[in-house]
Amino acid sequence: MGILEVKDVNKRFGGLQALGNVNLSVADNTVHAIIGPNGAGKSTLLNCLVGKLIPDTGSVMFAGQSVLGRKPYEINQMGISRVFQTPEIFGDLTVMENMMIPCLAKRDGSFRMHAFASVLGEKKLRARAEEMLSEVKMLDKRNMHAASMSRGDKRRLEMAMCLVQEPRLLLLDEPTAGMARADTNNTIDLLKDIKARGNITMCIIEHDMHVVFSLADRITVLAQGTPLVEDTPDKIKGHPKVREAYLGESA
Amino acid sequence: MFAIEKKDTTLLLIVAVLTMCAPFILNPFPTDSAMAQFNAGYPDLMQRFVIFGIFAIGFNILFGLTGYLSFGHAAFLGVGSYSAVWMFKLLSMNVIPAIILSVIVAGVFALIIGFVSLRRSGIYFSILTLAFAQMSFALAYSVLTPITNGETGLQLSLNDPRILGTSVSADGGIPVTSLFGLEMRSTYEMHVGPWLFQFNAGYYLCALLMLLAFYISIRIFRSPFGLMLRAVKSNQQRMSYTGLNARPYTLAAFVISGMYAGLAGGLLAAMDPLAGAERMQWTASGEVVLMTILGGAGTLIGPVLGAGFIKYFENIFSKINDNVLHSWFSFLPDGLEDLMVTLVHPFVGKGWSLTLGLMFMAVVIFLPGGLVQGGQKIGKLFRRKKAAGHRSSTATKPAE
Numbered sequence: 312m313g314i315l316e317v318k319d320v321n322k323r324f325g326g327l328q329a330l331g332n333v334n335l336s337v338a339d340n341t342v343h344a345i346i347g348p349n350g351a352g353k354s355t356l357l358n359c360l361v362g363k364l365i366p367d368t369g370s371v372m373f374a375g376q377s378v379l380g381r382k383p384y385e386i387n388q389m390g391i392s393r394v395f396q397t398p399e400i401f402g403d404l405t406v407m408e409n410m411m412i413p414c415l416a417k418r419d420g421s422f423r424m425h426a427f428a429s430v431l432g433e434k435k436l437r438a439r440a441e442e443m444l445s446e447v448k449m450l451d452k453r454n455m456h457a458a459s460m461s462r463g464d465k466r467r468l469e470m471a472m473c474l475v476q477e478p479r480l481l482l483l484d485e486p487t488a489g490m491a492r493a494d495t496n497n498t499i500d501l502l503k504d505i506k507a508r509g510n511i512t513m514c515i516i517e518h519d520m521h522v523v524f525s526l527a528d529r530i531t532v533l534a535q536g537t538p539l540v541e542d543t544p545d546k547i548k549g550h551p552k553v554r555e556a557y558l559g560e561s562a
Numbered sequence: 563m564f565a566i567e568k569k570d571t572t573l574l575l576i577v578a579v580l581t582m583c584a585p586f587i588l589n590p591f592p593t594d595s596a597m598a599q600f601n602a603g604y605p606d607l608m609q610r611f612v613i614f615g616i617f618a619i620g621f622n623i624l625f626g627l628t629g630y631l632s633f634g635h636a637a638f639l640g641v642g643s644y645s646a647v648w649m650f651k652l653l654s655m656n657v658i659p660a661i662i663l664s665v666i667v668a669g670v671f672a673l674i675i676g677f678v679s680l681r682r683s684g685i686y687f688s689i690l691t692l693a694f695a696q697m698s699f700a701l702a703y704s705v706l707t708p709i710t711n712g713e714t715g716l717q718l719s720l721n722d723p724r725i726l727g728t729s730v731s732a733d734g735g736i737p738v739t740s741l742f743g744l745e746m747r748s749t750y751e752m753h754v755g756p757w758l759f760q761f762n763a764g765y766y767l768c769a770l771l772m773l774l775a776f777y778i779s780i781r782i783f784r785s786p787f788g789l790m791l792r793a794v795k796s797n798q799q800r801m802s803y804t805g806l807n808a809r810p811y812t813l814a815a816f817v818i819s820g821m822y823a824g825l826a827g828g829l830l831a832a833m834d835p836l837a838g839a840e841r842m843q844w845t846a847s848g849e850v851v852l853m854t855i856l857g858g859a860g861t862l863i864g865p866v867l868g869a870g871f872i873k874y875f876e877n878i879f880s881k882i883n884d885n886v887l888h889s890w891f892s893f894l895p896d897g898l899e900d901l902m903v904t905l906v907h908p909f910v911g912k913g914w915s916l917t918l919g920l921m922f923m924a925v926v927i928f929l930p931g932g933l934v935q936g937g938q939k940i941g942k943l944f945r946r947k948k949a950a951g952h953r954s955s956t957a958t959k960p961a962e
């Protein structure tokens with residue numbers, strides 16, 4: 312039994328069947344990639360996992376507990392973090408403040424009123440945040456305004472914000488979209504490091520096959536809202552159905 | 563960058579010195595001089611400066627940090643005033659229980675209104691708070707007359723029980739508000755040459771409470787709680803995917819700012835024990851929005867500056883009438899004098915709000931960060947000049 316179990320999930324938007332009987336099992340401590348052409352329902356599936364959308368039917372279990380009906384912040388507190396397709400960070404705040412927020416959320420839960428303690432006094436958390444920042448090579452930018460950074464930096468910051476929470480499941484929605492080749496390779500290395508340290512499961516939606524094949528342990532191919540095949544990268548590469556549906560144009 | 567604690571202490575000390583010396587600072591002109599009408603150092607106005615300063619500081623905790631624009635904060639001010647006056651009627655003329663009750667009642671009121679209004683954000687939130695405030699205003703005017711005394715406003719009378727005090731003072735009048743015997747209206751006058759400085763007990767009570775309110779606001783701004791409030795303003799989506807529930811944070815900020823408004827309302831009543839429904843009207847809610855934006859929303863000192871600025875205009879500019887203008891321009895030939903008076907007339911006296919409106923527009927267009935941003939720009943200009951004098955290439959400090 313995997314850490315994430317998606318069973319018979321259906322989601323309909325008006326006349327469009329976005330997800331039809333999706334079954335997905337993500338094993339613990341693996342990297343699972345979900346690929347598929349545009350409109351295949353990848354992002355819809357992800358939204359169903361984090362509580363942004365509620366599936367019409369089916370069940371989504373994370374570590375033995377259902378996530379359905381829970382609010383996004385409750386699902387995050389269960390141990391699921393998400394990196395968005397366009398970086399979602401706190402643009403008005405500095406990089407360091409951005410990092411402090413997930414640290415505080417991890418320590419204090421969804422709400423706690425520290426109205427008279429100084430942020431400066433939270434030494435332990437700041438040390439943790441700085442450690443994470445140096446891991447993504449952003450320590451020198453810690454006093455920068457988050458909104459003024461490049462897109463690649465924003466994405467790295469967002470990833471650092473997710474990782475500092477030490478999630479059990481990290482969902483990445485096209486983590487390298489719009490990145491330069493060098494940045495993409497840095498991201499791959501970063502994700503490999505994280506994977507090597509263990510105790511984390513990743514679920515990646517990605518269009519860049521280079522990223523997918525250098526990271527994924529298993530790949531699910533989604534087409535028109537249903538899983539076409541699920542297998543190891545090597546098998547997927549040679550699978551005729553996949554070539555036809557998806558890789559045909561890029562191979 | 564996080565707060566430089568030393569900088570905040572300096573700011574607090576500066577504000578403390580300014581408020582404590584306000585009777586001197588606000589009275590720069592000798593009493594008999596022509597400029598004496600620009601003196602603002604009389605107790606009534608100084609009290610207003612600090613009381614509305616408290617109101618704006620509290621409003622800034624909600625608007626400046628979370629970005630939720632409440633258009634109904636005057637309701638809490640009014641509720642605070644009514645509670646304080648009721649305390650004067652029923653309990654005693656001591657201001658302490660009155661102020662405590664007004665803060666508590668305003669807090670409870672804010673909890674109820676906030677709980678409902680915070681289900682929406684943006685313009686819908688503003689409209690909901692406005693609706694609640696106007697509802698409170700209308701109720702205070704009509705249905706709730708037994709509590710609020712309707713149009714006349716709630717006043718003290720000789721028949722009030724005042725169980726811990728006296729219904730009637732020794733000289734047969736209504737007793738005055740006091741702090742353990744120290745009358746709020748008592749004023750020590752100091753004559754220095756042609757100058758007159760007035761030290762009013764009530765003002766100093768308000769000023770001390772404002773300093774306390776300011777200190778608490780600094781602590782909130784620099785706390786993890788304050789960081790979360792800024793996160794609410796910046797990106798609620800990221801916040802909820804970081805495991806944080808924005809609702810209790812915004813509600814807590816709403817209640818805190820409501821309590822600040824209640825404190826201001828209670829102090830208004832403590833200085834002058836009457837409360838009218840017009841204190842809750844939407845124009846009063848709008849005024850605190852203006853104060854905060856004019857001074858600089860989200861900055862520590864901005865709201866206090868804005869409150870002082872608007873109250874100064876309201877009380878000083880409005881007193882410049884045509885006679886005063888004629889005396890100013892009397893050195894000009896007659897025709898020119900009349901022309902000048904006609905030209906300036908719409909901007910002063912009853913037209914003071916026109917001047918205020920123009921200045922507000924200028925500030926919003928040229929200094930979106932309010933008066934505080936203006937101060938920073940001037941400061942930077944001076945620093946740059948100094949730096950240029952010493953060495954041409956010094957590292958420029960990033961704006962905060």
